[in-house]
Amino acid sequence: MTLSAGESLIFRNCELDMDHASYLRYLISRHDALNMPYPFAIKLSFLASPLALGRATLIHGEDSYEKIGAFGFVYGTGPGEYEDRENCQIETVFIEPDSRSPVVFLAAARALVDSIREGNPDAAYVQFWTVADHDPNERLFARIARLPGAARTVVEGLALYKAPLSELDAWIGGLASRLARRGALPEAIITPHEKKQMAPQA
Template sequence: MSHYFAKCSTYMYQHRYMDFLLAHYNELNLPYSFPTTLSYISSPLLMAGGAMLCFDDEDEVAGAFGYIHGTGEHDYEDQHVIQLQVAFIVHEHRRSRIFIDGLRLLVQHLDEYADEVPVQEIRFWALNEEANHRLFSKIAQQVTSTIREEGELNAYVMRMAQLRSYLASFERDSRMKEQHGKVESS
């Protein structure tokens, strides 16, 4: 199953980004009121940051992610930090490589602007659920937990070096599988 990514740099892609995320509002499972959720998912389009869409081989949107530079507690002046505001992949594509390829694309994108804004870490929040913790602890360190009216949220931090190392492990695995396949076919 193939897929490709598109930056939401035009009105058309921005519109598709918002339509896609709003159509999947319930599946986002964000523990906020609708106005707060709307502010989070739209902030990558309105603030310094970026948003991407992932399309499947039938040109249907399969996922979206968006981030902003800086954190609210530092008035968004800490540009070396990006916050993932949303990362969502439709259910039928969750077992594909879209998540890994999206992370790889994010690193490439951030590297392109490293002279302007050298990003050192990525932060994100997730509901305090065992499945989330198992998944996210593979790539990030849980740093805090906050109890809100909507539920308990865990904050995760991912250092860029740690993320690069994680992504490199997938490249090694792919090369090993390719080499193993070539050996078997000879």
């Protein structure tokens, strides 16, 4: 689905059974595009785990209400038996190719960080796994790995990225401020902090 020019986004947390079913149907229908180097059964476990161990969100266009993406994460990690809830592991993020843009990326990234904090105010780190080589998002991930306190670890052909949630949030805010100063960010998603940064210096 393509997001119309200027169309706002709705981030719907999947709390009801019908939301769970819609979330899974949507991502299963696109599992080949998720860049998960696993058999289908393992992919399915990654897609479903946020419904039980964290949060899942569907992204809709406000006018059409068509789905244009989704994300899901869990609190804790498998090795920590999901008791290390200061760590938040992102299981999947997907945005329809025709709807990808800096504005959509920033809105989704903000919604993700806000959802992590809303579900667990004590969350301190965000991590995710991806293929170690030839990932289409490698430049983006490399920038995340350079954040203060962040790290990239390669294990058996997979790369684990981990960064402090506060640093990730600050980086997202910095990107938004730069876009806002160039007039490339809709007024509706500019935060008061970014408006202050845009104000002429005395």
